[in-house]
Amino acid sequence: MTNSLIHPKQGDKENSSWFNEFLIKLLEDRDRIGLTDMIHQIDALMITVEPGCSIAYIKELSLMTPYHYLVTLESETHWTHILRIDMRSPDILVREVRDPNLSGIFRSLNEVYPIGAHKPNSRYMGEIFNVTNLHEVVELQRAREIRFFNQDQIRKLELPGNMAIVKPSPYTHNVLAYWERPETELRIYALGTSIIHNEVNKAYIEAKNIQAKFGLDQLILPVDHLATRVYSQNREAAILEYLTLSSYYYWGSYNIEDQNSSTNVTKSIHYPDESHSPAKVFTAANHPYFVNHIVGLPSPTENFVRNYGPRLHHIALSVADGETKGIENIDYVVDTIRAEGKDFLLDVIGSKEEGLKQIFSSASEHSSLIIEYVQRYGDFEGFFTKDNVASLTKAAGVEENLKMLQAEATEQ
Numbered sequence: 001m002t003n004s005l006i007h008p009k010q011g012d013k014e015n016s017s018w019f020n021e022f023l024i025k026l027l028e029d030r031d032r033i034g035l036t037d038m039i040h041q042i043d044a045l046m047i048t049v050e051p052g053c054s055i056a057y058i059k060e061l062s063l064m065t066p067y068h069y070l071v072t073l074e075s076e077t078h079w080t081h082i083l084r085i086d087m088r089s090p091d092i093l094v095r096e097v098r099d100p101n102l103s104g105i106f107r108s109l110n111e112v113y114p115i116g117a118h119k120p121n122s123r124y125m126g127e128i129f130n131v132t133n134l135h136e137v138v139e140l141q142r143a144r145e146i147r148f149f150n151q152d153q154i155r156k157l158e159l160p161g162n163m164a165i166v167k168p169s170p171y172t173h174n175v176l177a178y179w180e181r182p183e184t185e186l187r188i189y190a191l192g193t194s195i196i197h198n199e200v201n202k203a204y205i206e207a208k209n210i211q212a213k214f215g216l217d218q219l220i221l222p223v224d225h226l227a228t229r230v231y232s233q234n235r236e237a238a239i240l241e242y243l244t245l246s247s248y249y250y251w252g253s254y255n256i257e258d259q260n261s262s263t264n265v266t267k268s269i270h271y272p273d274e275s276h277s278p279a280k281v282f283t284a285a286n287h288p289y290f291v292n293h294i295v296g297l298p299s300p301t302e303n304f305v306r307n308y309g310p311r312l313h314h315i316a317l318s319v320a321d322g323e324t325k326g327i328e329n330i331d332y333v334v335d336t337i338r339a340e341g342k343d344f345l346l347d348v349i350g351s352k353e354e355g356l357k358q359i360f361s362s363a364s365e366h367s368s369l370i371i372e373y374v375q376r377y378g379d380f381e382g383f384f385t386k387d388n389v390a391s392l393t394k395a396a397g398v399e400e401n402l403k404m405l406q407a408e409a410t411e412q
């Protein structure tokens, strides 16, 4: 039996005694009933974009990530494009809503937030976990009061029929799905008709030619972590809920005092290498917005959640350790991608001496998601340095404020 409590806790952020008590109880229970051993790696990530946006978004992902376009699943109201690196790292499902008038639960999650509402279909939806014994996993989770979409709802949402999908989290607004796939079998999504979408394919090939020309295909590695932003008061519940739903463990939390924020990391208990199953990070403000005037600190994380709703903020990709043409790989990757017309929120920060360098891209106009690049040196195992996180959080906050001003200017 796997022991999910084997790793020492990292970080300096204090948790409540409630969190500390239930962290142990939840993980002991999960291990004891066998869920930890039945739930394996993240097999796919699901993202939805606006009508007409998927070709441009796939072009962007093909340039900025190692993903390849595989196939499109055509259903009545959606195109679902499957992107893959290989069978070791998770797929990305890019779903385009074909009808701008289509409404549904995922759209509703955006519509009550002032900036989120501007792109009502754009949202990261969640992760699909590979499990052994899907039926038993679902029964055990139901007994723990986890709620699932029924088969009729999954059919109406035009999500793959061969998975069990948990309803959106009240804390993160993301879903989590389970499916059963023997490790030796390919990932096959039971949805619609398989086609090769010519325009998507053309955009994909163009971007991959650029990657190959500059050697980016050798430097940009699979997803390292997924970072979700939640309301400050939901930080502990969001972490523990994710541990309840997955086979991840609590790695630890860091306080980013001067940005009034904390970064909280969970990782797969089964796959220590993030490229196999990405770490899942939760970022939350230290104080709710209404005490900011008393605390007197900036509050970029809480501002983001108030503007967009709780949701995924960025997808981080690793960059191979080393140098290209005399400069560190991350700088080379960013310079090359900048020259192709993509913007970044700040310069590359961190250093070899500190163990890692990081950068945030501007938010994609198609998905609202930021791409982070992270290059680790030698055997550095962390996800950030405190100085880096403070700079990244601050830079994202500056862009946030601009967007909020623009949104207010166009508000009726």
Ligand SMILES: [Fe+2]
Pocket (backbone or CB within 6 Å): 225, 227, 281, 314, 316, 372
């Ligand atoms: Fe990150």
